[in-house]
Amino acid sequence: MAGNSQRRNRRTSNKKGAQVGSGGKRRRGLEGKGPTPPASARKGHKKNRVANAQAKQAAARRPAPRRGGVKGTSEMVVGRNPVYEALRDGVPAVTLYVQQYIDNDERVRDVLKLAGDRGTINLMEAPRPELDRMTNGLNHQGLVLQVPPYEYAHPDDLLAAADENHEDPLIVALDGVTDPRNLGAIVRSVSAFGGHGVVVPERRAAGMTAGAWKSSAGTAARTPVSRVTNLTRALEGYQKAGLTVVGLAADGEHTVEDLEELDGPVVIVIGSEGKGLGRLVGETCDYRVRISMPGGAESLNAGVAAGIVLYEVARRRA
Template sequence: MAGNSQRRNRRTSNKKGQQVGSGGQRRKGLEGRGPTPPASARKGHVKNRIANAKAKQSARRPAPRRGGPKGTNELVVGRNSVAEALREGVPANTLYVQQYIDSDERVREAIQLATEGGMNLMEAPRPELDRMTNGLNHQGLVLQVPPYDYAHPDDLLAAAQDAGEDPLIVVLDGITDPRNLGAIVRSVSAFGGHGVVVPERRAAGMTAGAWKTSAGTAARTPVARAANMTRVLESYQKAGLMVVGLAGDGDTELGGTEVLDGPVVIVIGSEGKGLSRLVAETCDLLVRIPMPGGAESLNAGVAAGVVLYEAASRRT
């Protein structure tokens, strides 16, 4: 009878080969899946949706006001440049000195000033300094200056409020020469201003050159940086400040306006193009400096000094 045969090795299935065991093929199917993940990690769970929402909010959160975008370290190279920067109090953090350097008066002065300022002194072989400076003639001295810590434009208002004074702020529109920036910072400090605002792009920043021209006043006069100058001016206007633009074709002469004795923002444009169109349209008033001598224009740093002196004389 079918199925009852006693013959050995008789096939009872259509499958070929041995049928004893699975050969480990089903072993993975018997393994456990491990511990259950937390609810916040399970897709579709309420706590998972809450965690994802918090992550998105954190990604959209604005950066801290203080500091602004960070740049890279700046290098001052050459014996004269390094010694002059150290004399002017440029806030460097490391002085690199070439190994086996032929020391002279400038090298000794630089090392002494760096030591007195608490800076790091690093000895490096010439090939390393060549690499750091991209082959510039460093003469065995390289000074490393960290990125400037920019303020926020609102910090300048807060400084005036803390001092119990009417704000006197200078906004620069398109100034590209660091020496002009340093000179303006120096004038702001000399005439009791509360700070300077510069654009983030296409404008001079607080480099070592600007620090040197400021003659150390940049250490006590804050410089803020803003992405959109018109928005900054509008926010100052909402805070009750008059925005006065300096323009060669201004409708009012500098001596004929009385707005400088109150809370005011003075806007100074570049020497070539002057104020940009949007910035000029945002100003409450455009003034010009009378020049009976017939000169077409003044250096931006000189013009800032003239206006700041006028403002300071009205506030005393």
């Protein structure tokens, strides 16, 4: 019968007995728990409480992360002529993708030469389906140029640049300017007339794309552009730092030629050609000025308007 077997050493229970050489204890019980942690790492110990309190105090003293100083997104320039023009105009690039078995015409040779002369651009050969996937089916003509993300400055960095040169800050802020070519042209004018940078809002505004780089004619490499979440708040911060905020408006109470405040530390705010300054931005400005136009034109392109005002400021300072 079950349970009455006379076989020797037959197990009659599911429980395991003591292992040989264990002294009557199980193997897990013999395993060590490792070295004793230091007192500062032992929960409940006095030194652990002190260490936690010091960590909280250090976190409270640590400055909050700055909203600026961020990077944009990478961009792809596609097509033989656009890639050639981007390389010719000094647009920064990381990688040039060339289609396998591409027709080696004159424009392709020019592109490869420009990329090779830089010495910092990776050359990658890729099959056509891969380039189609990278460009979402655009007509890339066998050439794709990857532009690295633009690293935007913090608004305070523009003030620091003026302070280092012992100059009154001259900053241009854009409100609703959505054309990258206008942004690039304004960056070029800021650089030409001794400005210290450009501020753009994060939303509903042009960013530093390859098109903006091309329009800046290389000056974007030495003129910082700051991107802010809230333009009104950024302007208020500049006011607290002692800068006068001057907005360009067709119905401004003053003219550019008559406003004496342009001689000192100033932020010039330029709106879009169609809508002009937004309501909150316009209300934040200390002064609203207009450009005298005897010819009777209703408005000027944002890039042209910026150049005129910056020239007037530079003329006075000289």
